[in-house]
Amino acid sequence: MASTxxxxxxxxxxxxxxxxxxxxRARMAEAGHGEARTVHGYxxxxLLTGPVRVTDLAERLGMTAQGASKVVAEMERVGYAARRPDPxxxxxxxxxxxxRGLAAVEAGRAARAEVTAELLGALGPTAGEFLTSLGGLAERTGALRELLARRLRPR
Incomplete structure (x- = not known):
């Protein structure tokens, strides 16, 4: 049976x-981070835990070193990341x-909180139940564990 x-x-x-x-992303642009892309979030x-080699970053993101290097170069151009020699x-x-990269992270967190409040507000009194159900589903499927372990990868 096909669903609608x-x-x-x-x-x-x-x-x-x-x-x-x-x-x-629209709120981040309003906060001065219009260059931020979804892949930058990954x-x-x-990088929040400290400096990382590009090869290690690539492995964590599930992409080639060349692909990770390209994203890093883009982030360098807009001032979110910098490379330095490994001692x-x-x-x-x-x-x-x-x-600037840390400021973008903070802007992203604030934007997500605003969007969450806005959308949950539209649900009215059922918002808490909805969020609890969605959180339970994320936990049951392992998706929440992957998110918290930073194992979600860009697609």
Whole structure:
């Protein structure tokens, strides 16, 4: 039995995720971070704990070193990341967040909180139940564990 779009959970979640992403990015642009892309968010998460080699970043993101290097170069151009020599290996370079990159992370967190409040507000009194159910589903499927372990990868 084929479901209709309004009863198709993957389709609804995809549509909502795209809308949330667009709203978050619009708010980030208003905060001076219009260059921020969704893929940058994945990189930010891996740089928050400290500098990382591009090859290690690529492995964590599930992409080639060339692909990770391209994203890092883009982030360098807009001032979110910087490379510096690895003190343990002069051939390697470490990637780290700049103060502008940290500001973008904070702007993203604030934007997500605003979008969350806005959308949950539209649900009214059922918002808490909805969020609890969605959180339970994310936990049951392992998606929440992957998110918290920073193992979600850009697609």
């Amino acid at each position: 779009p309004d009863r198709d959970l993957p389709l609804l979640l995809t549509a909502l995720a795209a809308e949330c992403d667009a709203r978050v 990189v930010f998460q891996h 343990r290996d002069s051939r390697a370079r470490l990637v780290e967040l700049t103060p």
